[in-house]
Amino acid sequence: MSGLRVLVGCKRVIDYAVKIRVRPDHLGVVTDGVKHSMNPFDENAVEEAVRMKQKKVAKEIIVASCGPTQSQETIRTALAMGADRGIHVELAKGEEDLQPLAVAKVFAKLVEKEKPDLVILGKQAIDDDSNQTTQLLAGLLDWPQGTMASVLEHSDGVLKITREIDGGLEDISVKLPAVVSADLRLNEPRYATLPNIMKAKKKKIEKMSVADIGVDVTPRLKVQNVVDPPVREAGDKVPDVSVLIEKMKEKGHLK
């Protein structure tokens, strides 16, 4: 292979450092006027693709994002990190509740159009923590998947992936084309330098709507209620072990 074409997905989310506040209608969190940035795991995804390009393993990086108008800035950040061109699937009013299955369907259509050899997504978005899009996409495409990747190595159409799983680390190999999701320890993302930000302005971003792609993005899940976690209450100090056991029996923690 003379160089892979890589499609990277990124999502605009509330910045990880922001203090989240629940909306008064309890159907979500406050997003107005709140700082947003690229999902941290997506930064790892973009960074990995850029490193593959630097090693001449990849020849073209396309970055795609489904989101409102402001997602353009997220795409530009990816372009400033080193992606070649962008695709912005701009969501209209009423389409903002885009869930993983819908995203996977959109990306499946993008894959059909762009014919990448490899798709890299962030393992999960920090706003919904779903960790589903990669798996759903792989299913829709009937492609092999390597999720929670912390090491990616390519040789001759085969990807060796180290996955971070509950029990430890798992090594797998998959044949391209494949879908991979990036974990935090995959790499240390570069931050966009000012000269690269200026260069990124000249790179193309193709805009399209969900209707253009022809995908049904109706949500399958409905959020009923969003509340703050219960306030942590003060504990009880007990003088010795026997009192402790008594109290635990009282509260029904011990039989």
Next chain:
Amino acid sequence: VSTQSTGSFKLLSIQLHYLTNLSYQLDLYLSMSLTARGISRIYNNARVSKLCQPLICQNPLFSVRPSSSFARGIFLGEFREEEVFPYPSVLNEDQKETISMMMDAAKTFMEETNDAALNDTNEQIPEEQLDEMRALGMYGLMVPEEYSGLALTNTMYARFCEATGGYDLGLGIHTGAHQSIGYKGILLYGNEAQKEKYLPPLATGEIFACFCLTEPSSGSDASSIKTRAELNEAGTHYILNGAKIWISNGGIAEIFTVFAQTPTKCKKTGEIKDKISAFIVERSFGGVNHGPPEKKMGIKCSNTAEVYFDNVPIPAENLLGEEGEGFKVAMNILNNGRFGMGACLTGTMKMLIAKATDHANSRKQFVSNLREYEGIQQKIARMNLLCYANESMAYMLCGNMDRGAPEYQLEAAISKIFASQAAWDVCDETIQILGGAGYMKDVGIERWMRDLRIFRIFEGTNDILKLFVALNGVQEVGKKLTANGVAAMLDLAQKRVLGIGPVKAKVHADLASSAKNLSEDIAQFNLAVSRQVMKHKKKIIGQQILLNRIGDIAILLQSMAAVISRANAAADKGDTSEIALARAWCSDSHLRIDQFLREMNSAEVTSADQSIVEIGKRALDAGGYAVESPIGC
């Protein structure tokens, strides 16, 4: 009046002559009878075409439009609105997006890589970090793209300065001395060959630059420098000899913008006289040496050193600008970079206010948190107002620069004076609010106090700049009086005081009284200045106590205009929260202007001033405080 004082007044007037020659359009303006509407029309056309043009196109020397400077107009009793209403809006959506992305990059670097406290302790920026700064593009922010720069407009550059001002002033001076003054001369005055040769490596930070004007016996009195550059017989090289002191980046620079006396043939008389010329000097020319890094009160990680030139051969093609025009080059470079300080210190003040506020909200003494006490509320309010007024003036200035204002030297001087003093006061008050903790090194505020002190001194001391503003205005009035005759002018001035209408531009109802005060104060100011000019005539140059009052009023008037305009613009967009700030600032400024005007018009105060001057002279003669101890031993 001793001969010594006359000598210095004469030098000041020569300086003023040079300084006001920068805006030769002034003569053009006075002689042309352009109507206000005519000026607006020229201005609006310029606004459309000059939006977002790179820096070099906005050099006032390249423009031949008459000045519509607000700060100049107030001396003449004119409320020039073109540059004030509406508040300049010079960024398009694309530029705002660029700024947003750059803020992220700058913030990440400042928070995760740069360690300001460590830089202060080590009195150095780590070598490894410089590479990251180069990669970030921090050394060529306003250089055109064809020379490897980022082509930021003045407003974008200012916003970037604000972002870094709250993190590390020493680092800010290191990059500022390099690009804001170090190689700015090449940007403004360089020919194609010079730009092509020097800008790319400077913009990428491959090599550093510095601005070499100050000498041991020439600080404020810049035109008295003794460094000499004499053309050799063959006419191929200037031979440079001299010494410069307190040069930022002097110890690390490769390129030096040097100002030296050159024997110049006067075009009119053919006589050879010493005039200052500017040169691009490379360390590699040989004969350039520097001293060890100066130990300073603050901005310690910024290198400051003496630079020595020993028979340095400068190729003749490295002359920057015209021979003999070096003083103008120097003043214009400084004038052009001044706007950065207002924006940078806005960032500093916001950070300090955040710290003070956090402390006031959480610290409890006696029965409640500090925030419940009126004294603290007043301090916090004052700090916010100072920051608001400063920010309003800073961005109004660079907005007008981006729109191609033909002249902005008074506004730039005013902004610099205000910003440096306001930041100092805000820092001082922050330490006070924090109490003993504010004094402790680990808490981190004391470093800011040490870093901030120099801002009232360098880039033109506040004292000189205030006199510069006042004398410029006084000269305007003087010219008008000579042209129109005393009686006519006074008559006009009186009419203005009695019948000034509200500001032509529409302001919100809640700002109307502030706008009215501003109009009336401008009229009163013109009347008071006219009276003083008639009273003292040329001797007004020596009346520095009076001139300082005049300068103070000018600064307050500029600040009032800026806050009213800004609050009005915000209200237009539906946000009326700033109106309270604008009103409070204007109400306080109006009272202070009133006080200064009364002092100017009072025979009693004039007599008191005289006593002060006498006390000063006696103490100077006595060599210090020469009063006997009250206890007799």
